[in-house]
Amino acid sequence: MRWSWKIGEIAGIGIYIHATFWLLILFILYDFWSQGHNLVRAIAGVVFVMVIFGCIVLHELGHALTARHYGIRTSDITLLPIGGLARLEKMPDVPMQEFWVALAGPAVNLVIAAILWMFLVSTGGRPDWSRFDLVSGGFLNRLMVVNAWLVAFNLIPAFPMDGGRVLRALLATKLEYTQATQMAARIGQAIAFLFGLVGLFTDPFLVFIALFVWLGAEQEAAMVQMHTSLGGIPVQRVMLTDFHRLSPDDPLSRAVELTMAGGQQDFPVVFGDRVLGVLARGDVLRGLAERGQAALVRDTMNRDFLTADSHDMLEKVLAMLHGSNSRTVPVVHDGGLVGLLTMDNIGEFMMVQAALRRAHRPARVL
Numbered sequence: 001m002r003w004s005w006k007i008g009e010i011a012g013i014g015i016y017i018h019a020t021f022w023l024l025i026l027f028i029l030y031d032f033w034s035q036g037h038n039l040v041r042a043i044a045g046v047v048f049v050m051v052i053f054g055c056i057v058l059h060e061l062g063h064a065l066t067a068r069h070y071g072i073r074t075s076d077i078t079l080l081p082i083g084g085l086a087r088l089e090k091m092p093d094v095p096m097q098e099f100w101v102a103l104a105g106p107a108v109n110l111v112i113a114a115i116l117w118m119f120l121v122s123t124g125g126r127p128d129w130s131r132f133d134l135v136s137g138g139f140l141n142r143l144m145v146v147n148a149w150l151v152a153f154n155l156i157p158a159f160p161m162d163g164g165r166v167l168r169a170l171l172a173t174k175l176e177y178t179q180a181t182q183m184a185a186r187i188g189q190a191i192a193f194l195f196g197l198v199g200l201f202t203d204p205f206l207v208f209i210a211l212f213v214w215l216g217a218e219q220e221a222a223m224v225q226m227h228t229s230l231g232g233i234p235v236q237r238v239m240l241t242d243f244h245r246l247s248p249d250d251p252l253s254r255a256v257e258l259t260m261a262g263g264q265q266d267f268p269v270v271f272g273d274r275v276l277g278v279l280a281r282g283d284v285l286r287g288l289a290e291r292g293q294a295a296l297v298r299d300t301m302n303r304d305f306l307t308a309d310s311h312d313m314l315e316k317v318l319a320m321l322h323g324s325n326s327r328t329v330p331v332v333h334d335g336g337l338v339g340l341l342t343m344d345n346i347g348e349f350m351m352v353q354a355a356l357r358r359a360h361r362p363a364r365v366l
Contacts, residue, residue, distance in 0.1 A: 004078050013064055013086075014076040015057060024081040025049070048139070052146055053079055055112055059150065060086040062108035063162075066101045067092070089319070091165075095172035095180075102165035106154045109147040116144035158188030160216030181220060188217035235317055236310040238349045239331045239339030245270050246279055248298035255284050256293065266328035266342065269301045273336035277301035278328060305330070310338050318346060 004016040025046055032042035057077060063086045064074035075087040092098045120127045120140060128141055129148070155163040164184055171180035192213035199206025244258045246267045258264055265281040279301045287300035306326050308317045310333040317329060321343060331339035 010057075010061060011065060011068075013061070013074050016076055016078040018078055018080050020081050021079050048142065051143060053084070055109060055143070055147055055150070056084040058112070059105040059108050059154075060084040062104035063101055064088070066104035070094075070097045070101070072101075095169045095177075098172070099166055099169035102162045102169065105162050106151045109150040109154070113144050113147035113151065116140050116147070120144070156191065156213070157184070158191045158213045158217060159185060159220040161213070164188050164217070164220070185217040185220055189214050192217065233314045234310065235308050235312050235314055235331055235341055236339065238314055238345060239310065239341045240345055241339050243268075243340045245337070246297050247271070248276055248296065248301070250297045251293060252284055252287050252291070252295050252297065252300060253293035255279055255297065256288070259284070266340075268328075268330045268337055268340060269297055270337055275305075275307065275330045275332065275337050277303045278305040278326070278330065280326075280328065307332055308341060309333055314346070317341060 004018045006014050006016050008015045028045050028049055029042050032045045033039065056079070060077045064077065067074060067088050070092050072092060073089045075089060078085045078087070088101075092101055117127050119125075120138075125138070125141070127144060128137070129145060154161050155166070157163040157167040159165070159168075167187065168180050168184040171183055174180075175183065192210040194210075195206045195213065196210030199208075199210060244262070244264055244267060246255060246258075246269050248269055248271060255267055258267070259281070267279045268275050269277040269279055276298075279297055283300050283302055287295050291299065306320055306329045308320070308329050308331050310331050321327070321329065327343050329341045330337055331341055
């Protein structure tokens with residue numbers, strides 16, 4: 001994920017912090033400082049929040065390690081202000097595997113809460129579930145309550161929470177996967193509507209949660225629809241075969257000429273059949289501003305680029321594109337350039353597929 005920095009690695013999985021996470025830390029510092037100008041209290045609040053996010057990392061590792069058990073790799077775990085995100089390379093295709101992967105995260109928080117409860121009881125403490133504050137009360141008691149709250153929140157049967165995936169997995173044992181996702185998404189949006197309605201009259205934070213859940217349900221439904229459209233389709237069916245290529249010794253004026261003549265924005269830079277780099281529209285504009293039209297392509301092109309084989313599956317390559325800054329992927333086979341794959345022609349292919357599905361949909365009887 002862009003604007004993220006790696007802070008460590010656990011079980012071979014990189015742990016990252018997103019830039020926006022630090023905004024949460026600054027907000028907590030400011031909020032507590034403004035209440036009483038007590039720096040110790042403000043720092044205590046930040047420390048507690050950092051420990052909570054440590055529990056969230058363990059939550060995400062629960063998902064990741066359970067997915068690994070089913071042969072699914074996790075790219076990384078990123079900490080965001082709203083929680084953690086474990087990027088699995090895919091969700092399990094078997095419904096009950098998704099069921100256990102989804103439950104593994106909340107199960108970790110449940111175990112943490114149970115251990116803290118047993119420790120408090122064994123040391124003569126009195127666990128209090130009724131009160132919670134970032135800095136008031138016993139540290140371990142507060143941490144226990146937060147983990148229990150994380151279990152309850154994540155098991156709400158709505159995307160993007162784990163409960164939405166649990167619901168989808170159970171529905172998918174009886175329904176086709178896309179239908180199960182659509183039904184789970186509708187249930188989640190109904191829950192979001194109720195949250196928003198209640199929040200309007202009680203707590204504005206519920207309105208924020210409602211928006212988060214509603215958008216999460218829409219995004220999950222769209223992602224599964226995309227999976228249905230792209231699943232099992234090789235890159236060679238979608239790639240562009242009629243495109244211009246540049247030589248590393250061409251001037252930037254040649255790229256400008258080709259862009260104005262045909263609308264192609266990104267160009268593979270080749271020597272023979274070997275791809276040396278990609279010259280994107282942004283590279284051209286930057287090169288023109290810094291060096292002028294006579295500058296050579298070799299001095300402006302991007303040498304750190306993605307490639308795909310023509311026999312790769314389209315869904316896999318699209319995931320690569322989403323995880324990078326690229327919009328265009330040179331397609332090679334047996335070492336030679338055979339095509340070009342762009343976000344634009346993937347989008348066009350998906351629109352054609354959607355139109356074909358509508359055309360083959362049975363007519364409704366009135």
